[in-house]
Amino acid sequence: MLSLRRRINTIYIFNARSTRLLGVSSTLVDKRNYIKTWQEIPGPSSLPVIGQLHHFLPGGSLYNVKHALYDTLYKRYGPIVKMKILGVPFLIINLYDPGAIEKILREEDILPDRPAFQSLQYYRKNYLKSDNPNSESESTGLITEHGDNWKSLRSKVNPIMLQPKGVKVYNKPLYKVAEDMVSRIQFLLDEKHMVNNVRHEITMWSLESVAVVSLGQRLNLFDPNLPEDSPARKLTKNIHEVFYIAQNLDLKPSLWRYISTPLFRKAMKTYAEQWELSKYFVQQSMVNLKKETNRPDDEKSILEKLVNIDERTAVLMAGDSLFAGVDTAGNVVTSILYLLARNPDKQKKLREELISENPKQTYLKACIKETLRIIPVVPANLRKVSKDYDVLGYRIPKDSFVILNHEVLGKTEQHFPRPNEFIPERWIVDKTDPLYYGNAHPFVYNPFGFGTRSCIGRRIAQLQLESFTSQMIKNFEVSWDGPPAEVEVAIRWLANRELTLNTLFDQFGPIVRLEGKLRAPTLIFILDAEAAALILRSENWMPVRPGFRS
Numbered sequence: 001m002l003s004l005r006r007r008i009n010t011i012y013i014f015n016a017r018s019t020r021l022l023g024v025s026s027t028l029v030d031k032r033n034y035i036k037t038w039q040e041i042p043g044p045s046s047l048p049v050i051g052q053l054h055h056f057l058p059g060g061s062l063y064n065v066k067h068a069l070y071d072t073l074y075k076r077y078g079p080i081v082k083m084k085i086l087g088v089p090f091l092i093i094n095l096y097d098p099g100a101i102e103k104i105l106r107e108e109d110i111l112p113d114r115p116a117f118q119s120l121q122y123y124r125k126n127y128l129k130s131d132n133p134n135s136e137s138e139s140t141g142l143i144t145e146h147g148d149n150w151k152s153l154r155s156k157v158n159p160i161m162l163q164p165k166g167v168k169v170y171n172k173p174l175y176k177v178a179e180d181m182v183s184r185i186q187f188l189l190d191e192k193h194m195v196n197n198v199r200h201e202i203t204m205w206s207l208e209s210v211a212v213v214s215l216g217q218r219l220n221l222f223d224p225n226l227p228e229d230s231p232a233r234k235l236t237k238n239i240h241e242v243f244y245i246a247q248n249l250d251l252k253p254s255l256w257r258y259i260s261t262p263l264f265r266k267a268m269k270t271y272a273e274q275w276e277l278s279k280y281f282v283q284q285s286m287v288n289l290k291k292e293t294n295r296p297d298d299e300k301s302i303l304e305k306l307v308n309i310d311e312r313t314a315v316l317m318a319g320d321s322l323f324a325g326v327d328t329a330g331n332v333v334t335s336i337l338y339l340l341a342r343n344p345d346k347q348k349k350l351r352e353e354l355i356s357e358n359p360k361q362t363y364l365k366a367c368i369k370e371t372l373r374i375i376p377v378v379p380a381n382l383r384k385v386s387k388d389y390d391v392l393g394y395r396i397p398k399d400s401f402v403i404l405n406h407e408v409l410g411k412t413e414q415h416f417p418r419p420n421e422f423i424p425e426r427w428i429v430d431k432t433d434p435l436y437y438g439n440a441h442p443f444v445y446n447p448f449g450f451g452t453r454s455c456i457g458r459r460i461a462q463l464q465l466e467s468f469t470s471q472m473i474k475n476f477e478v479s480w481d482g483p484p485a486e487v488e489v490a491i492r493w494l495a496n497r498e499l500t501l502n503t504l505f506d507q508f509g510p511i512v513r514l515e516g517k518l519r520a521p522t523l524i525f526i527l528d529a530e531a532a533a534l535i536l537r538s539e540n541w542m543p544v545r546p547g548f549r550s
């Protein structure tokens with residue numbers, strides 16, 4: 001139970017999780033002195049066709065480690081671990097070695113490919129044609145695009161979203177959102193000084209603050225009289241649905257790439273609704289901005305500058321910011337409150353700094369950094385590699401999907417002494433102190449990603465986190481009176497029971513054809529013993545088992 005005290009009173013509860021990781025340091029020594037193949041990379045045992053799927057099903061060796069999957073893989077198999085699962089159309093390699101991580105991130109930095117959210121990309125490519133036939137921008141957006149399409153969009157929006165001056169314009173508006181959040185919490189306190197459904201309240205704050213930037217206006221979500229059918233409330237509901245859908249369709253094996261599942265059809269409707277709502281707010285903001293003429297360039301908002309490229313780009317960036325910014329910022333502030341609640345001495349120190357009005361806010365920034373080390377909302381960076389890599393004695397083939405884990409590494413004693421303790425001081429102390437953060441390998445801590453593809457919203461996020469934390473800690477005392485929280489990683493490349501063979505058999509019978517969409521091959525599932533025996537026997541002279549051609 002996490003509670004916030006208005007200096008005296010307790011106010012709220014939520015559930016989260018925390019992981020405890022021990023340091024494991026292992027370096028592979030290749031005694032035979034040659035590069036081993038990807039098949040030799042350590043990892044859970046694999047079966048023909050289904051790969052490692054059985055490990056994730058009930059009774060499997062990884063079924064019960066959902067909360068600490070990546071940590072468990074590291075401890076069991078070392079700094080490089082392979083995963084190959086039915087329904088995931090590529091080889092996955094987990095890396096836990098900062099030198100190997102650095103090599104891949106740096107060498108992939110020209111056109112970094114981070115495959116994800118294919119259903120959103122599918123929607124934007126197939127359902128969303130540009131309204132303006134002369135529009136330059138046919139890109140599907142930053143989070144879904146790769147190659148030259150991504151580069152062209154990113155180079156246009158980088159100077160707009162990352163320029164410190166341009167972001168500074170939001171200082172006052174974002175502090176105002178945080179102050180309104182404090183008033184909202186005060187209003188919601190019940191007789192036990194608690195607030196129910198805190199997750200929802202924090203999502204509202206997060207959406208409200210991202211909207212100030214990406215939609216160019218306040219949504220007024222804290223207003224209890226805002227009608228349920230208003231566009232702003234519809235957007236809140238839509239955001240929840242988009243997260244649910246994207247996780248289930250894109251981050252777990254799913255049948256949608258083969259057949260039009262009910263969730264896929266719902267996804268297309270939900271993405272269309274988000275597009276229309278974003279467009280509605282962007283157009284409304286532009287009408288209001290046109291009334292204010294003759295403003296100098298450095299006072300122009302991010303939205304205005306994006307609309308100057310073209311309206312489609314502004315709406316795409318609004319959609320991407322909502323998608324990538326709302327859940328992340330909401331999760332980070334929840335973690336900050338939790339860690340400060342568990343560490344009252346640090347909370348007191350932070351409050352003293354905030355009350356002293358020290359403009360540098362060194363301790364506040366350190367608390368944010370330390371939270372992102374202990375509970376990084378994005379626990380790993382991802383890259384689809386554009387060439388073969390020889391790392392740690394193994395060859396990682398081109399087109400593999402590499403998970404560059406920093407959550408696990410950030411909690412190893414070797415890089416951060418007393419790794420499971422919340423010690424914001426490590427970000428402030430000088431080089432002679434053993435806790436000094438600079439003693440860690442620089443690729444152990446990358447909460448906003450790396451290089452040309454790193455988080456484009458990071459300056460906005462920093463401002464959001466600082467404004468929220470300072471207002472809340474100035475006004476409330478946060479305490480926790482439960483056991484250590486469990487932090488669940490919602491986004492996992494894990495087996496989804498939607499795709500077990502039993503489900504296929506129940507739904508379609510003993511022979512099932514899955515038509516390949518995107519780049520997946522067409523598959524025929526034989527779920528009948530006699531037919532299987534016939535094929536296996538007839539093919540037994542020269543059996544061919546299609547493998548990993550790349």
Ligand code: HEM
Nearest residue numbers: 142321324325328329378448449450453454455456457461
């Ligand atoms: C504390 C909050 C946040 C964290 C920890 C975070 C973290 C990340 C990470 C790790 C990436 C991937 C970087 C890579 O692959 O190298 C990313 C990408 C991205 N983030 Fe954030 N983010 C946060 C908030 C935001 C906000 C508030 C926005 C928008 C206003 C945003 C917009 C984006 C976008 C559009 C991308 C895709 C960039 C691209 O692929 O070119 N993020 N973020």
